[in-house]
Amino acid sequence: MTSNSVSDDELAARWSVTAGRSFVFRSLAEETLVFDQASGDTHLLDSAAALVLQLLQGVGLSAGELAPRLMAELSLPADPELAEHLLGVFHELAERDLIELLPDEKRSAEGLANASPPA
Amino acid sequence: MKIRDLTPIELRRRLESAEGLRFHCGPVINALQTTIPAVREGLAIAYADFPLAEPAFADFHVCVAPPVSWRKYLRRQTLFCLDGVSHFEPLPWTQAYPMLEWGLNWCVTSFCHHLLILHAAVVEKGGRALILPGEPGAGKSTLTAALTLLGGWRLLSDEMALLVPADGRVLAIPRPISLKNASLDRVRQWLPDVVMTAPVPDTGKGTVGHVRPPAASVEAMHLSARPAWVVFPRYRAEAATRMAPVSPGNAMMRLVDQAFNYQLHGVDGFRCLSELVQQAPAFEFEYSDIQEALAAFEALATVPAGRAEVMA
Numbered sequence: 001m002t003s004n005s006v007s008d009d010e011l012a013a014r015w016s017v018t019a020g021r022s023f024v025f026r027s028l029a030e031e032t033l034v035f036d037q038a039s040g041d042t043h044l045l046d047s048a049a050a051l052v053l054q055l056l057q058g059v060g061l062s063a064g065e066l067a068p069r070l071m072a073e074l075s076l077p078a079d080p081e082l083a084e085h086l087l088g089v090f091h092e093l094a095e096r097d098l099i100e101l102l103p104d105e106k107r108s109a110e111g112l113a114n115a116s117p118p119a
Numbered sequence: 120m121k122i123r124d125l126t127p128i129e130l131r132r133r134l135e136s137a138e139g140l141r142f143h144c145g146p147v148i149n150a151l152q153t154t155i156p157a158v159r160e161g162l163a164i165a166y167a168d169f170p171l172a173e174p175a176f177a178d179f180h181v182c183v184a185p186p187v188s189w190r191k192y193l194r195r196q197t198l199f200c201l202d203g204v205s206h207f208e209p210l211p212w213t214q215a216y217p218m219l220e221w222g223l224n225w226c227v228t229s230f231c232h233h234l235l236i237l238h239a240a241v242v243e244k245g246g247r248a249l250i251l252p253g254e255p256g257a258g259k260s261t262l263t264a265a266l267t268l269l270g271g272w273r274l275l276s277d278e279m280a281l282l283v284p285a286d287g288r289v290l291a292i293p294r295p296i297s298l299k300n301a302s303l304d305r306v307r308q309w310l311p312d313v314v315m316t317a318p319v320p321d322t323g324k325g326t327v328g329h330v331r332p333p334a335a336s337v338e339a340m341h342l343s344a345r346p347a348w349v350v351f352p353r354y355r356a357e358a359a360t361r362m363a364p365v366s367p368g369n370a371m372m373r374l375v376d377q378a379f380n381y382q383l384h385g386v387d388g389f390r391c392l393s394e395l396v397q398q399a400p401a402f403e404f405e406y407s408d409i410q411e412a413l414a415a416f417e418a419l420a421t422v423p424a425g426r427a428e429v430m431a
Contacts, residue, residue: 024386026389026393028367028371028396037386042372044369
């Protein structure tokens with residue numbers, strides 16, 4: 001079950017590193033620098049967002065699929081809200097053109113965007 | 120032999136010759152031609168300690184001269200040319216000397232792409248380089264003048280940090296320190312005997328003057344240094360002296376903003392700068408009192424390498 005603000009479809013939509021992108025990472029304590037070799041842009045991410053980016057290289061994952069992987073990777077206690085939080089990270093990374101919705105999920109997302117609000 | 124060793128007649132002869140006056144300027148050799156007295160006089164003042172170079176080779180062949188037109192005689196103008204080509208709009212005749220300085224800056228930032236170039240001043244003490252990025256309103260040149268003329272720091276550069284991408288060393292190009300507007304008076308108050316070119320009013324930056332760099336800094340222009348600190352200065356009237364740490368990540372992003380040619384270096388530039396911010400702690404520095412500022416930087420210089428101190 002999800003909160004009213006996030007649908008199951010959003011949690012199930014798969015994201016991956018934007019096609020053609022490859023990155024060089026440099027960890028700096030709580031921050032990570034990311035160099036986008038395609039654009040030449042440099043990004044500053046917190047370590048969690050940088051880890052998400054690394055985990056989305058070459059593979060499509062949804063927030064629901066990524067959450068348990070992150071919990072295992074970082075030895076985090078179970079957190080039912082983690083998947084919802086990851087959606088926010090996905091959107092932040094997408095705004096920087098670092099990740100994208102996978103094609104099938106794009107069509108689903110457009111459908112979500114055009115859906116009428118609940119009565 | 121240095122420029123100061125030339126007689127006025129010989130200086131003029133060389134400047135008006137086909138070969139130009141050739142002199143070392145850090146990692147580059149300039150060949151300068153000019154018939155304009157203000158340029159010759161400014162050069163004699165600001166570059167007095169710069170060593171002459173043999174005429175066989177020069178990196179930049181530049182010329183500051185009046186245009187070949189009626190503008191040579193009426194509402195006179197001056198041009199800056201590289202290899203005989205004018206790359207800029209003409210400026211009023213009275214701005215000929217500053218035009219030389221701006222033109223020489225442009226030559227380095229436009230063509231020395233084997234180096235990663237930041238808009239920053241660099242000074243050195245004890246073999247450790249302090250990089251002062253030139254964000255707007257920073258007042259870096261005023262602080263640089265104080266550090267080098269009063270604080271015993273060696274001037275590597277007032278305008279640009281020249282980084283060797285392969286190993287992160289900073290090369291020295293200790294050209295005259297450019298001051299403008301209120302900074303001119305401020306520096307004269309600290310040092311009434313400061314050697315400076317005649318201030319030129321009404322430029323795009325206001326009134327500008329150029330301070331002769333310390334002779335010892337020019338003498339040591341062949342010595343590079345390793346970055347030990349990055350300090351983002353900000354002069355603010357009546358502000359308390361304050362040095363606060365900046366995270367390496369934020370320092371990196373701010374340095375990228377101040378880089379002239381970061382994009383050209385690709386991942387090598389990324390590695391060079393990210394290595395720099397990991398090795399050199401970064402700070403924001405706000406000040407209004409120059410003596411307190413000098414003391415703060417002196418305290419920074421006494422901290423052993425590898426440790427960072429926060430000055431309240």
